[in-house]
Amino acid sequence: MSEELTATIESAMKEGYAHLDRLHESHSRLRELHPFTETSLKSIDKEAVLYLDQFIYRFTKLQDSMARRLLPSLYSLLEADTEPKPFLDVLGRLEQLNVISSVETWQRFRNLRNNLAHDYPESLQQTALTINELIETWQDLESMFTGACDAYRNRA
Numbered sequence: 001m002s003e004e005l006t007a008t009i010e011s012a013m014k015e016g017y018a019h020l021d022r023l024h025e026s027h028s029r030l031r032e033l034h035p036f037t038e039t040s041l042k043s044i045d046k047e048a049v050l051y052l053d054q055f056i057y058r059f060t061k062l063q064d065s066m067a068r069r070l071l072p073s074l075y076s077l078l079e080a081d082t083e084p085k086p087f088l089d090v091l092g093r094l095e096q097l098n099v100i101s102s103v104e105t106w107q108r109f110r111n112l113r114n115n116l117a118h119d120y121p122e123s124l125q126q127t128a129l130t131i132n133e134l135i136e137t138w139q140d141l142e143s144m145f146t147g148a149c150d151a152y153r154n155r156a
Contacts, residue, residue: 005077009152012069012073013149015065019058019059019061022054027135034136035128038124041127059113071090071094071099078099094148097151101147105140105144109140112133115127
């Protein structure tokens with residue numbers, strides 16, 4: 001096993017757990033405001049905006065770190081294959097290995113992330129819907145992350 005792969009995976013896991021800590025904290029503060037509406041987004045106080053921003057930022061950072069470092073490195077380790085592969089191929093194989101729950105779920109989160117990256121004031125209703133879906137389902141991404149970490153720890 002490559003020391004470089006191991007170092008990358010362990011670093012990505014450490015980063016991911018830091019993002020999860022902040023996600024849990026901000027989620028606990030946002031639960032009382034959920035579900036969001038166009039009207040509630042227009043009138044939330046500054047503290048709630050900070051928690052909402054943190055929630056979105058940490059979700060995005062967790063998913064980006066998983067896509068950039070954790071999942072490709074874990075694939076390389078499990079498959080003993082260091083050749084670059086298209087990310088969807090990596091996801092498909094990790095799904096087959098039961099490391100992640102589904103490529104579809106990953107893609108759904110990627111779409112949510114992309115929707116939130118393009119935050120336009122004239123589309124607050126869509127933003128509210130996207131935030132609500134994220135708040136209701138983000139723990140599926142947490143499960144993917146912890147599943148990948150477990151697969152690393154339990155590799156044969």
